[in-house]
Amino acid sequence: MRIVGLTGGIASGKSTVSNLFKSHDVPVVDADVVAREALRKGSGGWKKVVGAFGNEILLENGEVNRPRLGQIVFSDPDKRQFLNRLLAPYISSGIFWEVLKLWIKGYKVIVLDVPLLFEAKMDRFTKPIIVVWVDPETQIQRLLARDKSSKEDATNRVNAQMALDVKRSKADIVIDNTSSLDDLNQQFQKVLVEVLRPLTWAEFWLSRQGAMVILASVASGVVLCLKAFSNHTL
Ligand SMILES: CC(C)(COP(=O)(O)OP(=O)(O)OC[C@H]1O[C@@H](n2cnc3c(N)ncnc32)[C@H](O)[C@@H]1O)[C@@H](O)C(=O)NCCC(=O)NCCS
Numbered sequence: 001m002r003i004v005g006l007t008g009g010i011a012s013g014k015s016t017v018s019n020l021f022k023s024h025d026v027p028v029v030d031a032d033v034v035a036r037e038a039l040r041k042g043s044g045g046w047k048k049v050v051g052a053f054g055n056e057i058l059l060e061n062g063e064v065n066r067p068r069l070g071q072i073v074f075s076d077p078d079k080r081q082f083l084n085r086l087l088a089p090y091i092s093s094g095i096f097w098e099v100l101k102l103w104i105k106g107y108k109v110i111v112l113d114v115p116l117l118f119e120a121k122m123d124r125f126t127k128p129i130i131v132v133w134v135d136p137e138t139q140i141q142r143l144l145a146r147d148k149s150s151k152e153d154a155t156n157r158v159n160a161q162m163a164l165d166v167k168r169s170k171a172d173i174v175i176d177n178t179s180s181l182d183d184l185n186q187q188f189q190k191v192l193v194e195v196l197r198p199l200t201w202a203e204f205w206l207s208r209q210g211a212m213v214i215l216a217s218v219a220s221g222v223v224l225c226l227k228a229f230s231n232h233t234l
């Protein structure tokens with residue numbers, strides 16, 4: 001199985017690229033969706049976070065007030081690290097189960113869309129790593145336009161992540177998303193060819209099909225040994 005890492009900065013265009021992968025039938029595990037599940041009312045993550053940050057981060061219906069919690073953690077690095085530590089086990093196990101489900105279904109290539117792929121050291125499980133890069137000015141403009149947030153809040157969120165230039169230097173594949181969506185689409189077509197190239201042997205043995213071949217070989221080896229043994233003793 002090939003696990004492709006997809007990362008970048010906030011509002012650099014990861015979800016836009018994810019959607020292109022999905023439209024070409026390449027499944028995507030979205031860490032933001034897993035993280036949202038981990039904070040759902042009544043879940044283990046919710047209990048930990050409410051215990052640590054108090055009831056003031058809750059809405060009347062008991063769900064977490066995400067903009068409120070965002071304001072708290074994106075303006076205070078210590079509180080953000082604390083939140084990250086509380087949620088990390090739930091997010092990593094959630095991602096693991098999503099990957100396992102896709103493995104069981106027999107997918108050979110999957111994409112992990114993880115904003116904090118490098119920060120959380122999850123890059124060691126993914127190859128190739130795609131970084132969606134955008135210039136800092138465009139990034140802030142798109143973030144402001146999308147989230148209708150204040151400039152201060154947007155800048156805090158950008159500064160909460162590893163610099164995009166550093167992420168770019170760690171990438172196997174860089175998508176420059178500073179220009180138009182048409183330009184992004186053109187770059188994506190080349191990336192898709194690269195991502196869908198035939199599996200290496202190592203990737204094949206990690207796929208469900210590879211595991212089946214190993215299992216079938218071991219089973220037939222055992223049967224042959226048993227046959228040889230029973231012929232010998234007769
Ligand atoms: C603080 C929360 C509640 C704010 O929720 P909100 O709906 O406003 O933002 P959302 O979850 O959609 O995240 C938007 C983007 O913010 C960035 N981001 C989210 N969490 C973090 C973080 N801890 N550190 C740096 N950037 C982050 C990501 O680029 C993400 O794509 C939420 O982001 C959260 O629970 N964060 C902690 C979990 C986490 O680490 N998520 C990232 C998955 S790898």
Ligand SMILES: Nc1ncnc2c1ncn2[C@@H]1O[C@H](COP(=O)(O)OP(=O)(O)OP(=O)(O)O)[C@@H](O)[C@H]1O
Pocket residue numbers: 008009010011012013014015016017032115142143146177178179180181182184
């Ligand atoms: N090439 C582009 N031209 C114009 N707008 C774009 C382009 N790419 C993405 N956008 C817009 O920029 C915003 C951010 O993109 P997107 O949501 O894909 O980023 P993201 O990296 O997934 O963000 P997050 O880290 O918050 O999940 C969206 O409103 C999206 O529609």
